[in-house]
Amino acid sequence: MALMEISIVPLGTTKTSLSLYVAGVIKVVQESGLDFELSDMGTIVQGEADELLKLAARMHDSVFQHDVKRVYTVIKLDDRRDKET
Structure with missing residues (x-):
């Protein structure tokens, strides 16, 4: 079992609020x-x-549905295989 921490930031938006983008990304995760x-x-x-990793790609792509031209995504993946979780 692995853990992924992901942060997705739309760049070049005209508003300071990111709630629209966050809601879309969370829907993909749900x-x-x-x-x-x-x-x-x-x-x-x-x-x-x-x-x-497939989910990360879907999350990243979901932001582009809101007319964003550039998205910055940071992914950390902890994949431990030496024992069962």
């Missing part, structure tokens, strides 16, 4: 059915590494 936790600096999701 639809995945994976366990997740929101924090002030990002979202932590638990799952298999391959499914987490």
Whole structure:
């Protein structure tokens, strides 16, 4: 089992509020059915590494649906395989 922490930042928006983008990204995470936790600096999701990376791509792409031209995404992945979780 792996943990992913992801932060997604739309660049070049005309408003200071990011709630529209955050809501869209969270919807993608909820639809995945994976366990997740929101924090002030990002979202932590638990799952298999391959499914987490696919989810990260969907989360990243979801921001472009709001006429954003550039998105900055930071992903941290902790994939421990030496013991069962």
